Amino acid sequence: MEFSEENIRSAIAGDRNAFVELMKQAELQLYQTAWAIVKRAEDCDDAMQEAILKAFKSIHTLREPSYFKTWIFRILINECLRILERNKKTVAFSDTAQFGSLQRNEYSAVDLRDAVDRLEENLKIVIVLHYYQDMNINQVANILQLTPAAVKTRLFRARQKLMQSYSDQQDQKEGKINYGTSY
Amino acid sequence: MEHLTEEISKLRSQQPNQLPQSTRQRMDKTYQMIMEQEMSTSNQQKGAVIHMKKVKRLGLTAAATLVLGGAVIGSGFVSPAMAATLENLPVIGSIFKNEDPGLRVAAEKGLLSSPNASVTHDGITLKVSEAFYDGNRLSVSITREGVDLKDVMMPWQTIDQSEKVKGYIDWRSTMEAIVDGKPVKGLSIDSGEVPGQKDAFIFNVRKGLEEANLPDQFELTLVAKVTQVNEPFELKIPITKVQPTLSVNPEKTMSKGDFSYTVKQVQLTPGSTKVVIDSKGTVPVTEKQTGEFAASKMYFDIVDDNGNSIEQILIPSYQEAPKAQYHDEELYSPFKTTPKSITIKPYTYTVNKSDWTVAGEKEKIYHEDLEMTIPLNNN
Numbered sequence: 001m002e003f004s005e006e007n008i009r010s011a012i013a014g015d016r017n018a019f020v021e022l023m024k025q026a027e028l029q030l031y032q033t034a035w036a037i038v039k040r041a042e043d044c045d046d047a048m049q050e051a052i053l054k055a056f057k058s059i060h061t062l063r064e065p066s067y068f069k070t071w072i073f074r075i076l077i078n079e080c081l082r083i084l085e086r087n088k089k090t091v092a093f094s095d096t097a098q099f100g101s102l103q104r105n106e107y108s109a110v111d112l113r114d115a116v117d118r119l120e121e122n123l124k125i126v127i128v129l130h131y132y133q134d135m136n137i138n139q140v141a142n143i144l145q146l147t148p149a150a151v152k153t154r155l156f157r158a159r160q161k162l163m164q165s166y167s168d169q170q171d172q173k174e175g176k177i178n179y180g181t182s183y
Numbered sequence: 184m185e186h187l188t189e190e191i192s193k194l195r196s197q198q199p200n201q202l203p204q205s206t207r208q209r210m211d212k213t214y215q216m217i218m219e220q221e222m223s224t225s226n227q228q229k230g231a232v233i234h235m236k237k238v239k240r241l242g243l244t245a246a247a248t249l250v251l252g253g254a255v256i257g258s259g260f261v262s263p264a265m266a267a268t269l270e271n272l273p274v275i276g277s278i279f280k281n282e283d284p285g286l287r288v289a290a291e292k293g294l295l296s297s298p299n300a301s302v303t304h305d306g307i308t309l310k311v312s313e314a315f316y317d318g319n320r321l322s323v324s325i326t327r328e329g330v331d332l333k334d335v336m337m338p339w340q341t342i343d344q345s346e347k348v349k350g351y352i353d354w355r356s357t358m359e360a361i362v363d364g365k366p367v368k369g370l371s372i373d374s375g376e377v378p379g380q381k382d383a384f385i386f387n388v389r390k391g392l393e394e395a396n397l398p399d400q401f402e403l404t405l406v407a408k409v410t411q412v413n414e415p416f417e418l419k420i421p422i423t424k425v426q427p428t429l430s431v432n433p434e435k436t437m438s439k440g441d442f443s444y445t446v447k448q449v450q451l452t453p454g455s456t457k458v459v460i461d462s463k464g465t466v467p468v469t470e471k472q473t474g475e476f477a478a479s480k481m482y483f484d485i486v487d488d489n490g491n492s493i494e495q496i497l498i499p500s501y502q503e504a505p506k507a508q509y510h511d512e513e514l515y516s517p518f519k520t521t522p523k524s525i526t527i528k529p530y531t532y533t534v535n536k537s538d539w540t541v542a543g544e545k546e547k548i549y550h551e552d553l554e555m556t557i558p559l560n561n562n
Contacts, residue, residue: 017538020214027210032198045209052213112190113197131191132198163187 008065019059022068023052029133030076036128037080039117047083051076070142073133077125077143084121115165123158126151208371284494284516286322286385289315289454294425303329304414307350309407311418312383316397317425317452319514321388323405325418327352328382335376335384337410349411352384367395389496390512399424427452428521429559437529437555441465444481446527449557456493456515458485458527463508469548472533476542479532480505484547485515487522503539522559529553 003022010018027048034047055075062071116127129140130151137155141148202210289295294315301310307329314323327335330350337351345351371390377383386405403420430450436443444462462481472478486492496514530547534540 015538016217017540020217023210023214027202028200031202031206035199041203041205045206048206049209049213052210053216056217113194116191116194127191131188132195134195159187159191162191 003065003068005065008062008068011059012062012065014060016056019056022072023055026069026072030072033073033128033133034076034080036116036132037077037121037125038083043080043083043087047076047079051079054079067142070139073129074143074145081121111165112162115162118165119158119161123154123161126154127158127162130155285320285455285496285514286315288517289317289425292453294454296421296423298420298422300418300420302416302418304409304416305349305412306330307409307412309409309416309418311420314403314420314422315425315454316422317454318392318427319389319450319452319455319457321392321403321422323386323403323420324377324383325386325405325407326383333381335382346410349409351410353408353410367397370395389514397424399426425452425454431557431559433557435555435557437553438464439467439550439553442467442481442553444483444529444553446555446557449525449559451518451521451559453517455496455517456485458483458511458513458515460511460513460527461508462511465507466505466531467550467553468531469533472531472548475536476533477536477539478505478548479534479539479541480509481529481531481550482547483511483513484528484530484549486526486528487518488524488526489522491519491522493518524556524558527555527557 003025007018007022011022030048030051031044034044034051038044038047051072055072058075062068116124119127125144126140129135129143130137135143137148137151140146141151144151146154290313294317295313296315297313298311301308307327310326310328312324312326315321327350332348332350334345335352337345337353346353370388370392375384377385400421400423403422405418405420407416407418409416428451430448432448433446436445438444442462442464444460446458446460448457448459450457460483466478466481468478482495482498484492484495493515496516528549528551530549532541532545533543533548535542
């Protein structure tokens with residue numbers, strides 16, 4: 001996803017059309033990211049809408065157009081985390097139904113995705129940004145306002161956990177005795 | 184580990200590759216809010232395209248649950264006149280009178296019901312004042328009591344602050360429509376404050392009602408959330424359909440060059456007129472619509488056999504290059520009397536190619552050679 005620098009500059013200068021254009025260009029990736037983190041359709045919509053409105057309110061503060069992408073993802077992720085926090089405070093809900101319809105012909109992929117979903121938030125987010133959204137370590141670091149080394153550490157820990165869950169699941173499938181999984 | 188990395192990377196292709204319908208609608212409304220913000224702060228532009236400013240539309244107002252109760256008020260046909268008599272309608276002071284031309288006429292004709300529905304939580308009361316449903320549109324006006332705030336809807340420009348203030352309608356909740364325990368999908372909901380009415384807002388469904396196939400009488404449950412009040416406000420509103428006077432499916436097509444349009448449906452009710460038109464192809468352009476200018480998508484005016492025109496409730500402004508095809512399901516004000524025929528008058532606006540906003544004085548460029556007259560068989 002390449003954003004036109006001219007559009008970004010126009011949006012910073014207050015051009016609403018340019019801003020909306022940028023959002024339309026970004027919305028699918030933003031949606032994919034929100035979906036991977038909050039996992040509930042209405043929360044996803046809330047996160048997207050609030051992130052876009054907040055971005056609109058504060059885009060004039062963006063100094064460097066090249067940071068636009070990491071900037072908008074940072075706003076979105078903050079919104080997602082805020083929503084997860086809000087949900088924790090209110091009702092604990094079980095919402096497995098909407099994932100029941102996923103095609104299950106790719107068993108290992110589904111299992112792995114489940115394992116990613118079950119990672120703690122800070123590990124899941126680095127996986128989502130780095131692997132799902134194909135961002136490099138520096139971009140992820142910029143979004144999460146961490147050092148690149150910290151991002152690498154999180155990625156390493158996330159992969160370790162996934163490896164553990166993944167091999168446990170494979171063991172279960174192959175009928176091996178399972179002495180407990182990582183979750 | 185390397186194998187795992189590969190497997191994780193593969194998950195990328197399993198992500199959703201387009202926005203679901205509900206998200207799409209939410210995004211479009213978000214963009215509309217942003218664009219309208221511009222319109223209200225920049226020079227006050229005049230003209231039809233700005234009609235959308237009439238109501239400050241804030242996307243999804245309230246979590247709305249549409250529940251059709253089993254116990255409906257009989258199954259017989261209730262004429263609008265009879266409904267008016269039965270319901271003792273408050274026409275004077277109607278909130279709808281300040282709304283779009285369709286609801287204004289409905290209010291003047293006494294077609295509104297005034298359901299006695301109100302809910303109080305934590306000192307704040309939401310009260311339904313009027314409702315209108317005619318198959319083309321479903322509108323409910325609601326008043327808020329118990330707080331003294333300038334806005335009814337949570338002001339989005341200051342979300343951080345306003346969500347901490349008690350008493351705003353929190354429009355961020357997602358609409359959910361449920362009929363007999365099953366969700367009604369595809370309803371396009373918009374709601375917003377009413378100009379000149381301090382504590383009122385209107386809930387509107389203007390699209391998707393036909394597909395939803397609602398019965399003539401049902402109970403509508405709207406669930407609204409109010410900032411800093413934990414309990415949701417659940418309003419149960421009995422709705423009776425004002426029956427259409429006439430509905431035709433002409434399936435008539437007119438074309439010019441690459442462009443054509445087909446009128447799929449015309450439905451007249453005492454409170455609105457709905458026209459469904461599919462169009463495709465490149466719209467014809469005039470000399471002015473070249474160079475830095477272009478033609479907008481095709482819009483349609485409607486006049487009766489005596490040349491009386493009806494007003495389109497909301498002319499959508501797309502601010503993007505016209506697409507190859509459109510499915511327009513548009514609402515207009517009602518005709519005073521049922522005409523013998525109507526004429527569809529296609530027109531475009533001249534738009535700036537740079538940002539697709541309407542140029543100049545928002546002059547309508549009519550295409551007389553594309554006009555279509557549709558006889559209405561009102562026996």
